[in-house]
Each structure stands twice: as structure tokens, then as C-alpha cells.
Amino acid sequence: MKTEIIKVDISKPNWDKxxxxxxxxxxxxxxxxxxxxxxxxxxANALDQAAVEGIYRAKGRPSDNxxxxxxxxxxxxxxxxxxxxxxxxxxxxxxxxxxxxxxMPKSDKxxxxxxxxxxxxxxxxxxxPIALELIRKSGIPVAAPxxxxxxxxxxxxxxxxxxxxxxxxxxxxxxxxxxxGVESTVLDITVxxxxxxxxGGVTFEKLTRLLGEVRFxxxxxSEVKTSAPPRAPGMKYxxxxxxxxxxxxxxxxxxxxDEIGRRAELYNHDGTNVGILVTDETAALYEPVLHAYCKFIxxxxxxxxxxxxxxxxxxxxxxxxxxxxxxxxxxxxTAGIGQxxxxxxLKAAGGNIIxx
Numbered sequence: 001m002k003t004e005i006i007k008v009d010i011s012k013p014n015w016d017k018x019x020x021x022x023x024x025x026x027x028x029x030x031x032x033x034x035x036x037x038x039x040x041x042x043x044a045n046a047l048d049q050a051a052v053e054g055i056y057r058a059k060g061r062p063s064d065n066x067x068x069x070x071x072x073x074x075x076x077x078x079x080x081x082x083x084x085x086x087x088x089x090x091x092x093x094x095x096x097x098x099x100x101x102x103x104m105p106k107s108d109k110x111x112x113x114x115x116x117x118x119x120x121x122x123x124x125x126x127x128x129p130i131a132l133e134l135i136r137k138s139g140i141p142v143a144a145p146x147x148x149x150x151x152x153x154x155x156x157x158x159x160x161x162x163x164x165x166x167x168x169x170x171x172x173x174x175x176x177x178x179x180x181g182v183e184s185t186v187l188d189i190t191v192x193x194x195x196x197x198x199x200g201g202v203t204f205e206k207l208t209r210l211l212g213e214v215r216f217x218x219x220x221x222s223e224v225k226t227s228a229p230p231r232a233p234g235m236k237y238x239x240x241x242x243x244x245x246x247x248x249x250x251x252x253x254x255x256x257x258d259e260i261g262r263r264a265e266l267y268n269h270d271g272t273n274v275g276i277l278v279t280d281e282t283a284a285l286y287e288p289v290l291h292a293y294c295k296f297i298x299x300x301x302x303x304x305x306x307x308x309x310x311x312x313x314x315x316x317x318x319x320x321x322x323x324x325x326x327x328x329x330x331x332x333x334t335a336g337i338g339q340x341x342x343x344x345x346l347k348a349a350g351g352n353i354i355x356x
Contacts, residue, residue: 022173034134059148203337309337
């Protein structure tokens with residue numbers, strides 16, 4: 001398959017005209033990768049089973065991992081859901097368009113493959129103007145997981161999509177770096193109180209301000225072993241993983257730096273290239289000699305937690321480009337969007353975490 005790359009600059013006049021071809025590809029049952037405000041998504045017509053099957057093939061995605069349906073108008077909900085829970089209106093007014101996916105009862109129009117056979121469907125309205133306009137022009141709801149090979153770090157640049165999916169999809173739209181950097185929050189509003197199935201761009205703190213009590217699904221913080229289909233993307237399988245083994249070190253900055261330094265020397269002694277993921281504020285804690293045999297990357301500033309989210313997946317892919325064998329990473333604070341960053345890092349590390 002030949003993949004067409006379309007670069008879109010929304011600062012230029014008539015930029016939306018460039019999306020007409022991609023919209024037609026979606027209507028015709030093809031696959032289009034496009035930027036959202038979170039990460040790049042791989043889209044297909046959510047009402048076309050054969051098109052959705054193409055997503056699973058291109059990504060190598062397990063068939064029991066449900067997809068999120070993206071819409072551009074709230075009126076579309078009527079054909080996608082059998083009922084709209086009472087909390088939906090308040091959440092849509094406050095958080096849509098934006099990085100919040102709402103889990104609702106699905107309608108019969110949605111093929112079972114989209115929801116992995118579940119009777120609920122995750123729906124969101126992205127805020128990225130390219131994503132919104134593409135969906136509007138296509139005139140269809142668009143099922144779209146992240147546009148990467150299954151298990152790999154999610155793509156925040158078009159080049160990441162090209163690395164994983166070139167030759168497997170019809171179109172890749174290059175819209176620059178995504179803003180949020182981690183996927184949407186998935187909130188189940190079919191239960192009371194509402195339950196977060198995946199932390200993301202809309203924080204727990206914001207949701208509790210809007211709704212009062214909100215709970216986390218226990219599977220977020222534990223390695224739950226189950227044969228049941230996951231209720232939302234990212235719940236069951238190892239995700240977001242670099243090629244290197246990854247280990248998180250959690251604690252106060254100085255003990256964490258000491259432990260990372262000690263482990264880096266041991267791995268290096270065995271001939272392993274080591275990557276160290278730090279923050280701007282802690283980089284100075286590491287022995288200068290480590291720079292001789294370690295690849296240091298700063299995730300961003302602790303004073304700007306949003307920067308940690310924006311940079312995470314790019315940093316993991318940068319380590320891959322530097323052929324490191326092991327990544328030693330500082331565990332982030334878990335307030336605000338830090339909860340989503342920690343969730344992604346734990347998944348990337350396969351749950352490997354050491355507390356010091």
C-alpha cells in the first residue's frame with residue numbers, strides 16, 4: 001500500500017481544503033492517521049466493520065481492545081448511543097471539545113468490533129482543528145486509537161506515525177506536534193459514581209469539581225489479571241513501551257538520583273547502553289561522569305507538569321533512536337496530569353517500579 005503524506009498548516013489560508021481527499025478516503029473505507037490535541041489517531045469509519053478491521057490489522061492490535069469513536073457534533077450522539085446518561089450534558093459543556101472520552105451505552109449501529117463486544121462505547125470530540133474539520137468533512141463518526149504499532153509509544157509527531165505505519169495506511173496527515181501529549185481521560189458515566197478507566201488530559205481534580213465524587217478503576221493502579229475484555233483502551237495490555245527495558249524509580253529527588261546512578265553504573269559495566277529520564281530541576285543531581293556513557297533526556301520541568309505529558313512519548317522514542325538497552329526514569333508526581341503521566345510510564349515499564 002502506498003501511503004500519502006499530507007502536511008497541513010492551519011495558519012495558511014484555505015488549509016481545510018487539503019483535508020477533502022483524506023475525508024473521501026474515510027468515506028470509502030480507508031485508513032487515515034491524523035493529529036488530535038492528545039496524540040495522533042488512526043481513523044476509520046466507525047460504522048463500517050470492514051474499515052475498522054483495517055485498524056486492527058495495521059496496528060497489530062488485539063481484537064479485544066476497544067476503540068474510541070470521535071465526533072465533531074454532539075448531535076451525532078443520537079445515532080451512536082442507546083441512551084445518554086445524565087452527567088453527559090455537564091461534562092460535554094465543560095470539557096468538549098477536548099481530551100475527555102465518555103463511556104456510554106452503545107447503539108446497534110456500532111459494529112461489535114469497535115467496542116470489543118461490550119455494550120458500551122467510548123466517544124469524544126477532539127479539540128484539534130484538523131481532527132474536527134476532517135471528521136466534519138467526512139460526515140461520519142471516526143473510530144480512532146493511537147496511530148502507532150500496538151504496544152509502542154503513542155505518536156506525538158507525524159514522523160512517529162510514518163515510522164510505525166507507512167505502507168499500512170492510506171493517508172498520514174502531518175499537523176505538527178500534538179499539544180497534550182497523552183491520550184484522553186476515559187470516564188465511565190454509566191455507573192454511579194462515575195469511574196475513571198484511564199487517566200488523561202482531563203484531570204481527576206477537574207472531574208471532581210464538576211461532578212463531586214469520582215472514582216478510579218482499581219485496574220489503573222494494579223496489574224489485574226483477567227481474561228475479560230478491557231473496558232477502555234490501555235487497561236489490559238502493555239502499552240506505550242520503548243524497545244528498551246524501562247525501570248521507574250520513585251522517591252525524593254536525591255535518593256532517586258543515587259539509585260539511578262548506582263544502577264546505571266551496573267548496567268554500563270555489563271556493556272548495556274543506558275538512558276536516563278530526568279527533569280530540568282533534577283538533572284544537576286547526577287554525576288557528570290555518567291554523561292560519558294549514558295544518554296540523558298529531560299522530560300521537562302516539574303513546575304510545568306503539562307510539559308512532562310507533552311514530551312513523554314517523544315522522549316521514549318528518542319531513546320529508541322539512541323539504541324539504549326535500558327531506561328532508568330524518575331517517577332513523576334501524581335497530582336493533576338501527573339496521574340496520567342505516571343500511568344503511561346508504568347505501562348511502558350511493564351509495572352517495573354522501585355521505591356527508595
